[in-house]
Amino acid sequence: xxxxxxxxxxxxxxxxxxxxxxxxxxxxxxxxxxxxxxxxxxxxxxxxxxxxxxxxxxxxxxxxxxxxxxxxxxxxxxxxxxxxxxxxxxxxxxxxxxxxxxxxxxxxxxxxxxxxxxxxxxxxxxxxxxxxxxxxxxxxxxxxxxxxxxxxxxxxxxxxxxxxxxxxxxxxxxxxxxxxxxxxxxxxxxxxxxxxxxxxxxxxxxxxxxxxxxxxxxxxxxxxxxxxxxxxxxxxxxxxxxxxxxxxxxxxxxxxxxxxxxxxxxxxxxxxxxxxxxxxxxxxxxxxxxxxxxxxxxxxxxxxxxxxxxxxxxxxxxxxxxxxxxxxxxxxxxxxxxxxxxxxxxx
Amino acid sequence: xxxxxxxxxxxxxxxxxxxxxxxxxxxxxxxxxxxxxxxxxxxxxxxxxxxxxxxxxxxxxxxxxxxxxxxxxxxxxxxxxxxxxxxxxxxxxxxxxxxxxxxxxxxxxxxxxxxxxxxxxxxxxxxxxxxxxxxxxxxxxxxxxxxxxxxxxxxxxxxxxxxxxxxxxxxxxxxxxxxxxxxxxxxxxxxxxxxxxxxxxxxxxxxxxxxxxxxxxxxxxxxxxxxxxxxxxxxxxxxxxxxxxxxxxxxxxxxxxxxxxxxxxxxxxxxxxxxxxxxxxxxxxxxxxxxxxxxxxxxxxxxxxxxxxxxxxxxxxxxxxxxxxxxxxxxxxxxxxxxxxxxxxxxxxxxxxxxxxxxxxxxxxxxxxxxxxxxxxxxxxxxxxxxxxxxxxxxxxxxxxxxxxxxxxxxxxxxxxxxxxxxxxxxxxxxxxxxxxxxxxxxxxxxxxxxxxxxxxxxxxxxxxxxxxxxxxxxxxxxxxxxxxxxxxxxxxxxxxxxxxxxxxxxxxxxxxxxxxxxxxxxxxxxxxxxxxxxxxxxxxxxxxxxxxxxxxxxxx
Numbered sequence: 001x002x003x004x005x006x007x008x009x010x011x012x013x014x015x016x017x018x019x020x021x022x023x024x025x026x027x028x029x030x031x032x033x034x035x036x037x038x039x040x041x042x043x044x045x046x047x048x049x050x051x052x053x054x055x056x057x058x059x060x061x062x063x064x065x066x067x068x069x070x071x072x073x074x075x076x077x078x079x080x081x082x083x084x085x086x087x088x089x090x091x092x093x094x095x096x097x098x099x100x101x102x103x104x105x106x107x108x109x110x111x112x113x114x115x116x117x118x119x120x121x122x123x124x125x126x127x128x129x130x131x132x133x134x135x136x137x138x139x140x141x142x143x144x145x146x147x148x149x150x151x152x153x154x155x156x157x158x159x160x161x162x163x164x165x166x167x168x169x170x171x172x173x174x175x176x177x178x179x180x181x182x183x184x185x186x187x188x189x190x191x192x193x194x195x196x197x198x199x200x201x202x203x204x205x206x207x208x209x210x211x212x213x214x215x216x217x218x219x220x221x222x223x224x225x226x227x228x229x230x231x232x233x234x235x236x237x238x239x240x241x242x243x244x245x246x247x248x249x250x251x252x253x254x255x256x257x258x259x260x261x262x263x264x265x266x267x268x269x270x271x272x273x274x275x276x277x278x279x280x281x282x283x284x285x286x287x288x289x290x291x292x293x294x295x296x297x298x299x300x301x302x303x304x305x306x307x308x309x310x311x312x313x314x315x316x317x318x319x320x321x322x323x324x325x326x327x328x329x330x331x332x333x334x335x336x337x338x339x340x341x342x343x344x345x346x347x
Numbered sequence: 348x349x350x351x352x353x354x355x356x357x358x359x360x361x362x363x364x365x366x367x368x369x370x371x372x373x374x375x376x377x378x379x380x381x382x383x384x385x386x387x388x389x390x391x392x393x394x395x396x397x398x399x400x401x402x403x404x405x406x407x408x409x410x411x412x413x414x415x416x417x418x419x420x421x422x423x424x425x426x427x428x429x430x431x432x433x434x435x436x437x438x439x440x441x442x443x444x445x446x447x448x449x450x451x452x453x454x455x456x457x458x459x460x461x462x463x464x465x466x467x468x469x470x471x472x473x474x475x476x477x478x479x480x481x482x483x484x485x486x487x488x489x490x491x492x493x494x495x496x497x498x499x500x501x502x503x504x505x506x507x508x509x510x511x512x513x514x515x516x517x518x519x520x521x522x523x524x525x526x527x528x529x530x531x532x533x534x535x536x537x538x539x540x541x542x543x544x545x546x547x548x549x550x551x552x553x554x555x556x557x558x559x560x561x562x563x564x565x566x567x568x569x570x571x572x573x574x575x576x577x578x579x580x581x582x583x584x585x586x587x588x589x590x591x592x593x594x595x596x597x598x599x600x601x602x603x604x605x606x607x608x609x610x611x612x613x614x615x616x617x618x619x620x621x622x623x624x625x626x627x628x629x630x631x632x633x634x635x636x637x638x639x640x641x642x643x644x645x646x647x648x649x650x651x652x653x654x655x656x657x658x659x660x661x662x663x664x665x666x667x668x669x670x671x672x673x674x675x676x677x678x679x680x681x682x683x684x685x686x687x688x689x690x691x692x693x694x695x696x697x698x699x700x701x702x703x704x705x706x707x708x709x710x711x712x713x714x715x716x717x718x719x720x721x722x723x724x725x726x727x728x729x730x731x732x733x734x735x736x737x738x739x740x741x742x743x744x745x746x747x748x749x750x751x752x753x754x755x756x757x758x759x760x761x762x763x764x765x766x767x768x769x770x771x772x773x774x775x776x777x778x779x780x781x782x783x784x785x786x787x788x789x790x791x792x793x794x795x796x797x798x799x800x801x802x803x804x805x806x807x808x809x810x811x812x813x814x815x816x817x818x819x820x821x822x823x824x825x826x827x828x829x830x831x832x833x834x835x836x837x838x839x840x841x842x843x844x845x846x847x848x849x850x851x852x853x854x855x856x857x858x859x860x861x862x863x864x865x866x867x868x869x870x871x872x873x874x875x876x877x878x879x880x881x882x883x884x885x886x887x888x889x890x891x892x893x894x895x896x897x898x899x900x901x902x903x904x
Contacts, residue, residue, distance in 0.1 A: 049689070059697060099396075099690045103456040119694040126399075126688035132443070133826075140825035147817055155810055192760060192833045196767060199818040199837070203771070203811045207778060210807040241781040248719060248777065249770030252712025256766055259708035269705060272763045 015239070018232035021293030028170060028290055035177020042180045047187035049125050050134060052096040056106055057121040061090040061113035068092055071112045075105040099124055137191050141198070148202060156209055159298040164205045167283075167291035171201045175279045184274065193275025200249065200280055204242065204287040211238045212292060220304050223311040227299045235292050246284040253277050357854030364850040368741060375747040384743065385750030387758030387832065390702040392695030393451035394458045400446060400683040409683065414444050417683050420640075421448060421462055434754070438831070446685070462685060468580025468676065469556040471573040472614060473634040473646060474529065476624050479542035479563065479570045522547045523554055523641045524561035534572070537561030542570040554641045564643045571643050573636050577614040582607025586676035588669035591661075597669035599660040601676060608656025615658075619649040637676070645672060705762035712766050713739065716773050724780055730859060731776040734852040738772050741843045746836075760833040768840035771815060775848045778811075779804040783856070797860040801853050808848060815841045 017024075048055050054076070061068070065082045068090050072080035076094040083091045092109060102124045110117040145165065152161035175197060179186055211234040219230055253276045260270030299305050376382055388395045400417055402409050414437060422435045425448060433450040450458050524540060526533035541547055542563035554560050556576035563570055585602045603611055614635065624632035624646075636646040637660075647660045664672065693701075717735065721728035742765060749755035782804040786796035819838030823831055 057697070059694075099459045099687050100456070102690070103459070116694075119696060121693045121697050122691070124687070124690040126686060132399075132445075132688070136443075136826050137830070140821050143825060144818055144821040147821065148814060151813065151817065188830065189760065189763070192763070192830050195818070195822055195830070196833075196837070199815050200771075202814045202818075203774075206811040206814055207807055210810060214803070237785070238781075241777055244723065244777045244781075245770075245774045248716050248773045249767075251715040251719060252709070252766045252769045255712035255715060256708040256763070259704050259711060269701070269708065269759060269763055272760070272767075276767065 014232065014236050016232060017235045017288055018228045018293050018296050021297065024289040024293055028286075031174055032170065032177075035174050035180070038177050038180040039173075042183070044176070044180050044186045045183045047185050047190075048093055048096075048123065049188050050131075050186065052125050054094045054097045054102045054105070054125075055123045056092040056102075056109055058090040058092070058109060058113045058115055059119055059121075060088050061115060063090065063113035065090065067112055068109060071108050072105065075108050076101070096126065097124060133188060133191070137195065141195070144198065152206075156213055160209050160213075160295055163291050163295035163298060164202055164209065166294055167205055167286040168198060168201045170286050170290055171197055171279060171282045174282045175275065178278050179275075185271070187271045189269075189271035190275045193272045193279060196272075196276060197279030197283060200276075201283040201286065204245065204283055205291045207241065207245075208235060208238050208287055208292055209295070211235075212295065220308050223308070223315045226309045226312050227305045228296050228309075229312075231292055231296050231299075235288055239288070242284065242288060246280060249280055250277065253280065357857040360850045360854040361858075364737075364846070367846075367850075368737070368744070371741065371744040371748060374751075375744045381751060382747065384746045385754070385756045386698075386702065387756040387761070388449045388451060388691075388698070389693055389759045390698050390705075390757065390762075391451055392693050392698035393449060394690070394692040395447060395449040396458060396462060396687050396691075397689035398446045398448065398462065398685040399688045400444060400685055402683055409444060413683055414446075417685070418446060421446065425450060425461065434756075445688070459687065459690065462687075468583070469554070469576035469638050470578040470614075471556075471560060471576045471636050471638055472618055473624055473632055473636050474559075474572040474574050475630045475632070476634075476646070477538065477570040477572065479567055481539050481541035481543075522563070525555055525558045526561075527558055529559055529572075529574075533559060533561070537570070537572050540570060542567045554638060560638065560641070562638065562641055562643060564646070565639075569643075569646075571636055571646065573638065573643075574631065576638075577635070578603065578607045578610045580676070582610070583676050586673040588664075588666065588673045590666075596661075597664040597666050599664070599669050599673045599676065601658045601660065603656045603658070605656065611656065611658060612652065612654045615649045615651070615653040619651055624648070637672075701759050702762075705759060705766070709762065709766045709769070712769050716769055720773065720776070726859065727776075727780050727783075727856065730852060730855050731773065731780070733855065734776055734847050735769070735772060737851050738840070738843050738847045741847065742768075742836075742840055745839060745843065749839075755835070756832075757836070758832040760830070761836040764833040764836035765840060768837060768844070771812075771841060772844040772847070775808050775812070775844055776852055778807055779848065779852065779856070782807075793860045794857075797853075797857045801857075805849075805853075808845070812841050812845050 056072075058068070061084075063071075065084055069080055069082045069092075072082065072092045072094055076097055078095040081093040090113060094105070097105065102122055106120045106122045107117045110120050145168070149161045149165060152164055172194060175194060178184075179190070184190075212231045215230040215234045215237075216227060219225075219227060225233075253273050256269050256273035257277060260273060300309070400409060400414060402413070418435055418437055425433045425435055434448070436447050436449075438445050438447065448458065448462050522540075524533065524536040526536075540561055540563065545567065547563060547567075554562070556579055558575060560573045560575075561571070562573070582603050583601060584604050584607075587600050588597055589600050590596075591598050618631075618633050618635060621631055621633040624634045634646045634648045636643045638644070645660060660672070713735065717728075717732045720731040720735075724731060746755065746757055750757075779801060782800035783793075783796045784800075786800040786803075787793065791799060816838055819834045819841060822834035823838065826834065
């Protein structure tokens with residue numbers, strides 16, 4: 001791995017992320033379409049926090065699912081969803097009840113399932129409350145995005161801010177789409193997970209863009225490499241870091257999933273960790289395959305970058321004529337990094 | 348890019364950080380205070396109710412004043428339970444405001460009853476107005492219980508030793524005395540009530556309107572012995588503050604229903620004939636007390652019989668006082684209606700399990716990250732592990748200190764935030780280490796690389812961490828419920844991450860870089876020629892220099 005890191009840094013081995021950008025765009029567009037389609041046609045499986053309802057968790061219950069359902073449906077006068085987790089906890093969800101009704105039903109369920117009434121974990125949520133939470137989360141999202149755009153525009157430039165934002169929305173839509181496709185329940189903890197993905201996705205992108213900024217400082221003053229090549233080198237140079245970071249970020253999340261699934265059953269921690277694991281994987285992909293390539297698409301449209309590309313091509317044609325090598329290299333595809341054009345440092 | 352002189356003072360930074368940690372630890376573990384992180388309800392069990400206040404008048408706007416008034420009334424009631432660590436907090440303001448009431452270890456139905464109950468309001472004829480101080484020291488009645496005369500806090504003894512006639516509502520810690528009749532034992536207890544003690548006159552204990560009541564004025568200015576109620580709060584149909592006809596001062600105008608009106612007519616006829624309160628031997632006297640949740644709000648005098656079911660309370664009120672009193676009379680104390688939108692109760696066992704699982708997941712995650720860093724970065728990995736331990740220690744201490752200083756509680760979402768932060772914290776080291784390696788690849792010596800790599804990594808770190816902190820702050824300010832707890836811990840750990848990277852990881856790596864062993868580049872350093880497969884360090888200086896120039900050319904020509 002370290003060996004690879006060295007070759008990536010010097011440009012001896014280079015993976016052409018930027019040059020094949022149309023391929024990544026198509027792949028992402030297909031995934032995005034599926035995600036949006038799933039969201040549109042299947043919708044999200046919202047937890048009771050969002051649609052209102054009552055939720056009872058009965059740890060170490062001795063009753064069967066059917067028994068619990070009978071009690072719940074006669075107690076609430078409506079359909080009840082009853083599930084059992086691996087750890088033996090029975091979970092009963094009903095339409096929204098008044099808090100008083102829920103106390104009564106909780107006690108009935110406890111009695112039927114042979115546990116202490118005090119051990120029942122209950123939650124009752126009014127139907128308007130979920131809308132409130134969603135509204136606040138959405139407000140937070142918009143404010144955060146605006147602030148981040150301002151920050152990135154000042155720290156980098158507006159094109160980088162736009163590219164980072166696009167990668168961010170890409171991650172969010174795909175993650176939410178996966179939730180719609182799989183029917184995983186969306187709880188407030190899941191929303192926390194989605195919001196954290198924002199932070200991660202941007203954090204990752206900032207690290208890569210910082211290297212791009214460094215590599216492209218004063219780039220129009222030379223004719224050695226195009227913006228695409230410099231950006232692609234930056235992605236390659238930070239690749240080991242991106243891989244390490246993704247692994248290190250995923251390890252604690254995996255720990256939560258293992259502990260959560262093994263010992264707790266459904267709960268805040270597990271919901272959050274699942275959202276994070278999906279989002280981080282998507283985020284790692286987008287910071288490499290979407291954010292920087294899209295930035296390059298934006299930058300290469302600038303007149304000075306077009307001029308640079310012409311100069312680089314002209315110079316390279318000259319060099320290749322004299323050295324007799326193929327002159328038909330597509331500049332976009334970063335032939336082999338700087339070392340190839342610098343025989344002096346080749347070994 | 349100016350080269351800072353960081354390498355000259357790594358020891359100083361380490362010592363500075365050590366002082367900060369020792370300071371935090373001293374604060375956290377100061378004898379006689381709480382030594383552990385304050386846990387949220389989801390981790391220790393209990394009931395939490397999120398309430399959405401709505402103005403009583405449809406369509407009217409919620410004012411902050413109403414919100415504060417509601418919170419203080421709820422706080423009084425919850426505090427009256429005597430459960431440690433109960434909390435009443437508000438989130439947001441205006442129409443979007445919510446009130447969160449959390450009480451550890453209390454069952455859901457009791458807490459619901461408590462917060463939803465509209466305050467008990469009743470009107471009682473005054474039997475006697477007494478000196479607010481306790482008469483315990485002067486108690487000579489043979490009926491006085493031994494504890495009543497022995498203990499200086501008469502309120503505690505009065506309620507702790509209820510006489511046969513005392514009401515069953517008088518549990519430990521209550522602030523009122525009740526009895527079915529005006530017996531000498533009851534009078535003794537009333538005399539012993541210490542209304543100069545704020546714990547006693549704050550009220551919050553509902554009274555039984557059919558019994559006699561000994562209680563304090565709401566500011567502790569007086570003590571009352573009151574007869575059973577003649578009108579209940581439910582008999583009041585409306586109340587408003589109006590300016591007095593002569594234009595000086597305010598009065599509260601009251602309207603009663605027919606039942607209340609006839610009771611009022613009868614009581615006012617009897618009472619207005621009685622002597623003025625406060626004169627010696629004038630028991631009963633001509634005042635009536637408005638009692639709210641067991642505390643006297645106001646005790647106006649009857650000037651004349653009131654026959655029309657309409658009354659005015661005069662009392663040299665300011666506009667504010669008159670409006671407050673009118674609101675109390677009209678809405679049964681709560682200026683708003685409260686709708687419970689989220690009621691969650693968690694048993695202590697479940698809470699404990701969640702905490703254990705959270706801690707287990709955190710430790711497992713930390714261990715996995717440490718193993719990975721050690722395998723990949725070797726000696727530098729040890730620096731990273733030490734940094735993670737320092738960061739974890741600082742996070743724990745800060746949570747303890749914040750629990751004490753601002754009542755911060757750690758919820759399950761917060762635990763999740765801390766676990767997620769392990770990754771972000773470790774990433775800071777990864778960014779730095781990769782930079783050091785980059786610098787060495789460009790031909791710098793290890794000592795130089797530790798510093799120049801830091802200068803570059805530092806910028807990246809600050810920019811990336813700034814985004815994280817921004818996310819945390821926005822989430823904290825704009826969101827509700829568990830998201831806030833998560834955002835707080837995420838923001839906190841990001842700040843700690845920056846502190847640890849600047850004051851611990853960087854100086855430590857610089858110090859390590861000075862050792863001969865690291866500079867020789869053994870394969871265990873994580874920077875060796877083998878693990879990085881870079882021939883540079885074995886290269887003659889002239890070649891390395893050429894490489895360096897070339898690398899710079901690409902970036903900064």
